[in-house]
Amino acid sequence: MRVSEMIERYGLKVEAGEGGLDREVRAGYCGDLLSEVIANAAAESVWITVQGHQNIVAVAILREFAAVVISSGNKPDKETMDKANAEGIPLLSWKGSAYELVGKLFSEGLG
Amino acid sequence: MNRLRRTYPVRHGDFIHAGEASIHVKNTLKSLSYCPDLVRRVAICGYEAEMNLVMHGGDGVLTVVIAADEIRLEVADTGPGIENTELAMQEGYSTARDEYREMGFGAGMGLPNMKRNSDEITVDSSPGQGTAVTMVFSVGGRCP
Ligand SMILES: Nc1ncnc2c1ncn2[C@@H]1O[C@H](COP(=O)(O)OP(=O)(O)OP(=O)(O)O)[C@@H](O)[C@H]1O
Ligand SMILES: [Mg+2]
Numbered sequence: 001m002r003v004s005e006m007i008e009r010y011g012l013k014v015e016a017g018e019g020g021l022d023r024e025v026r027a028g029y030c031g032d033l034l035s036e037v038i039a040n041a042a043a044e045s046v047w048i049t050v051q052g053h054q055n056i057v058a059v060a061i062l063r064e065f066a067a068v069v070i071s072s073g074n075k076p077d078k079e080t081m082d083k084a085n086a087e088g089i090p091l092l093s094w095k096g097s098a099y100e101l102v103g104k105l106f107s108e109g110l111g
Numbered sequence: 112m113n114r115l116r117r118t119y120p121v122r123h124g125d126f127i128h129a130g131e132a133s134i135h136v137k138n139t140l141k142s143l144s145y146c147p148d149l150v151r152r153v154a155i156c157g158y159e160a161e162m163n164l165v166m167h168g169g170d171g172v173l174t175v176v177i178a179a180d181e182i183r184l185e186v187a188d189t190g191p192g193i194e195n196t197e198l199a200m201q202e203g204y205s206t207a208r209d210e211y212r213e214m215g216f217g218a219g220m221g222l223p224n225m226k227r228n229s230d231e232i233t234v235d236s237s238p239g240q241g242t243a244v245t246m247v248f249s250v251g252g253r254c255p
Contacts, residue, residue, distance in 0.1 A: 034162075035220035038155055039227075043147075051215045055162075058130025062137060062154040079127060 001025050001110070003067045003090050006046065010104060012069060012092040016081035019088030025066040028110045030102045034059055041065065046105070048098045052076040057083040057091075066090070071098040115139075115177040121164050123190060129165045132173040133157030136184070140177065146254035152228040153182055153248055159221040160186035160244050166211055167191075168242055180250050184229075187243035193236040200226060200234065 004021040007014060014021070029041035030048040034055065041047060043064040049056065052074050060068050067090035070076055076084070076091050084091040094101050117139070119132035137154040157173065164171050169190030176183040193199045200222045207217025222244075226232050229246035236242035 032215045033218040033220070034215045035159060035218045035224055038158060039220065039224045043151070049215075053214055054127055055129060055214065058134065058158065061134050062130065062158050063151070 003046075003092075006067070006105075007092060010094070010101065012094055015070070015076050015084075015091045015093050017067075017084035017088055017090040019085070020067065020090045023066040023090065025110065028102065028105050030098050038063055042111075046110070048094075048102055050074050050098065052080055054080045054083050056080065057087060057089055060084075060089045061087055067092055069094050069101065071096065071101060115175075117175050117177075119173045121161055121171055121173050121186070121188075123165060123169045123171075123188065125165060129161055130158055133161050136173075136175045139175075140182070143177065145182075145250065148255055149182070149248060149250065153184060155228045156225045156246050156248075157184055157186070159225050160184070160246075162216065163221055163242075163244075164188045164190070166207060166216060171241070178250075182248040182250065183245065184248070185243060185245045187241065189241040192238045192240045192242055193234070194238055196234045196236055 003023050006025055025046045026044040027042040029045045031037040032049050038059050044066050046067050047065050048069045048071055050072050052070050056068055069092045071094045073095050136157050140150045168188035171188030174185045198204055202223040203219040205217045205219035211217050230249050231247040233245045
């Protein structure tokens with residue numbers, strides 16, 4: 001599934017990084033502890049987190065994530081959006097809880 | 112292949128640029144066609160060491176030496192140093208301030224991640240003497 005399809009299907013909002021909407025999503029990971037995420041998430045994951053600060057973009061680039069979803073009504077900082085735009089890393093937001101979104105993604109076969 | 116050596120200054124407290132040196136190293140290794148698994152491990156280790164410098168250490172330098180048989184990553188800072196490096200290596204041990212914990216740091220997983228993802232790690236540090244973390248990654252013949 002492409003990031004753009006995921007956005008449509010689940011009603012996610014694009015906050016930044018539109019240049020990367022064609023990326024393929026092949027896995028998923030949910031977590032708010034950066035060291036835990038960087039060590040355990042698979043490449044090409046969609047990463048669901050409550051963190052909205054600029055360091056999430058570095059993690060996403062280093063692990064080649066497809067997109068980052070900021071959940072629970074949180075929003076990325078301005079610096080985070082600037083960085084994501086420059087790097088073409090899709091930053092999406094989701095009003096509901098991480099639990100809800102992960103449940104949907106997982107039940108549709110995203111590992 | 113000749114040895115390639117690059118150094119990147121990294122600044123304490125600079126969360127905006129934190130991670131950029133590791134991203135550059137990762138892109139370099141990728142463009143040199145190193146195995147994806149090796150590139151991933153170097154990226155994780157570089158990031159963790161860089162973040163430790165930014166959060167706990169002082170100004171410093173990340174150095175990478177790229178050779179055909181091994182990659183060497185050294186992150187050295189002039190910060191306060193570590194009192195007990197053995198304790199610091201334990202999973203879950205962290206002195207991160209609350210504001211950093213709120214940002215998702217301070218799980219005490221950085222050094223354990225570096226240990227797990229490198230083939231050799233040395234932490235050279237004492238109070239007042241700064242910290243130097245050196246990691247070596249051996250380059251196998253074939254990608255696993
Ligand atoms: N460069 C450094 N200078 C001073 N102290 C350090 C440095 N690197 C690590 N430490 C000390 O070692 C502890 C453990 O480091 P480690 O990277 O494992 O965890 P953390 O940085 O606290 O949390 P996490 O990496 O999970 O975000 C730190 O909390 C800090 O006390
Ligand atoms: Mg750390």
